[in-house]
Amino acid sequence: MTSTSATSAAPPGEGAASFDRLRYAGVFVLLFLFGTETFLVSPLLPTIADSIKVSEAAAASGVTAYVLVYAVFAPFLGLLSDRFGRRRTLVAGTVLFVLSNVGAAVSSDLAGLVLSRALAGLAAAAAGPAIWAHIAETAPDAVRGRALGLGMALFSCGQLIGVPLGGFLAGAAGWRSAFWALAVGTALAVPLLLRQVPAGDPAAERPASGGAVRALLAGWGDPVLRRALLVNTVFNAANLGAFTFLGVVLVQRFDLSVQALGLVGVLVGAGSVAGSLLGGRLGDRARAAGRHNLPLLPVWGALLALGILLTAEGPGLVVALVGVVVWFVASGGFVTDQQTLAGTVAPELRATSSAWLTSTMYAGTGLGAWAIGAYGDAADSTPVVGTVLAVVAAAGALLVSTSLRNRQVAG
Structure with missing residues (x-):
């Protein structure tokens, strides 16, 4: 609890001054897709509201649902990742993210939209902390900041690149197509995650200690x-x-x-x-x-x-x-x-x-x-x-x- 730096979990022989970006392709793709969805909904609100016949203010409750669910549940799901391993929470969150985007794409009323956005928040709350922890404990110490910075940059690229692409899709094929694209893209990332995030990751080998509330705080x-x-x-x-x-x-x-x-x-x-x-x-x-x-x-x-x-x-x-x-x-x-x-x-x-x-x-x-x-x-x-x-x-x-x-x- 008082150590100033973590021991690098990089494989033997990996260069200290660089890191293999392709080794993190799965989580980097996921960060880009998370960033895209985080920023995509706001510009689509007028179209979504008109489609499901509610006010823009009512449609915006989907954004609120995403934020609230993430903020409330992220610490609990982060604790699960720390106790039982990155792979389990990461894969579970990714699958739930696919389902939440499918749910948004087929939503025909406000209740369905809000529920799908809440599930997306829960998915991101499970996968997000696990991603950052996975990068931090597997990137070589000399380039840990660079690896985390690249992940954050790709998340931001969701706004810079993903939102315009989503807007183009929405304009060409309707707003639902943007959520279908997110679902398909996330599903395609699952095989990469299964290959690149080991089942026996360091967190899974760490014994659980103390009560849940004590560990959470x-x-x-x-x-x-x-x-x-x-x-x-x-x-x-x-x-x-x-x-x-x-x-x-x-x-x-x-x-x-x-x-x-x-x-x-x-x-x-x-x-x-x-x-x-x-x-x-x-x-x-x-x-x-x-x-x-x-x-x-x-x-x-x-x-x-x-x-x-x-x-x-x-x-x-x-x-x-x-x-x-x-x-x-x-x-x-x-x-x-x-x-x-x-x-x-x-x-x-x-x-x-x-x-x-x-x-x-x-x-x-x-x-x-x-x-x-x-x-x-x-x-x-x-x-x-x-x-x-x-x-x-x-x-x-x-x-x-x-x-x-x-x-x-x-x-």
């Missing part, structure tokens, strides 16, 4: 993980809480069209991809130099504050768009560093810790959106609340980094 008992989870909550209150109102801010400032906002979404995805890859690479270089304290963690918080400020207050559209890119480079880098921390600080809690990262992310998003909405006009409150929370997150991240360094010295 064990991460909060570790001082470093507890601080990291609190910082994660505050960071995403600024990051995704402010993102909720990004369209409002840009429309009020520059009177952008819906099409222009779609292009801003491309910048969001591109920034996230770049930040994820950059965060992984820079983190690996820092660890190679003996700095295992994630020294860039507070930097991402400071960059987030700068990005929000430039977006909401910067002079002119070009500066605002540069702010959007800075904002989401910081977001991608921060998430990669946090996944690296979850995968190394407490090896026996990898999946549970990763699941808590997602749950606190959603909690932070809700708190941030509430704070910005309660403060007053969103265009005015977004830069104030978002920047202040980002600065607080940067200060908290500095404490996390200091705690990691002290633990390294003590160990």
Whole structure:
């Protein structure tokens, strides 16, 4: 529980400075498909609502169902992964993801849509933490951050590439075709998962110890993980809480069209991809130099504050768009560093810790959106609340980094 880094589970003879990306093809494909579905539903809401004859607000309850189910069940399913192995929860989650997309594709009413979205959230809650834990414990230590960053980049590519592809399919063959494509793509990934995720993975060999509730909350008992989870909550209150109102801010400032906002979404995805890859690479270089304290963690918080400020207050559209890119480079880098921390600080809690990262992310998003909405006009409150929370997150991240360094010295 107090080790500063995990022992690499890479096969003997595997290069320390590189890793075999094809070895992770199955989980990388799954991350891309998860990212696609996460971002796909919102732009399809008007079409879906018209098809099943409900309001857009009612159709949006499917999005709420996905988020709530993931946030509530991810820690429990992460614990199952830590106790009984990655393969079981990963394959079960993947199969359920196939069924949930089939369910969405054949939904004829709101109840069916909401149920299918809830099942998709449950599927992602089972498979997601297991994926991150699998990457963290099998990638060579020297490139662990790069491997996690690539996985996060592919998740972000769901927005950058998967959503336009899904939109094209929906326009050509109806919205249901996008969910059929997700179901087929996920089913095709199952044989790869069965080949690439071993049945005798390290988690399955770890004896179960302690009660379920105690194990579920064990991460909060570790001082470093507890601080990291609190910082994660505050960071995403600024990051995704402010993102909720990004369209409002840009429309009020520059009177952008819906099409222009779609292009801003491309910048969001591109920034996230770049930040994820950059965060992984820079983190690996820092660890190679003996700095295992994630020294860039507070930097991402400071960059987030700068990005929000430039977006909401910067002079002119070009500066605002540069702010959007800075904002989401910081977001991608921060998430990669946090996944690296979850995968190394407490090896026996990898999946549970990763699941808590997602749950606190959603909690932070809700708190941030509430704070910005309660403060007053969103265009005015977004830069104030978002920047202040980002600065607080940067200060908290500095404490996390200091705690990691002290633990390294003590160990």
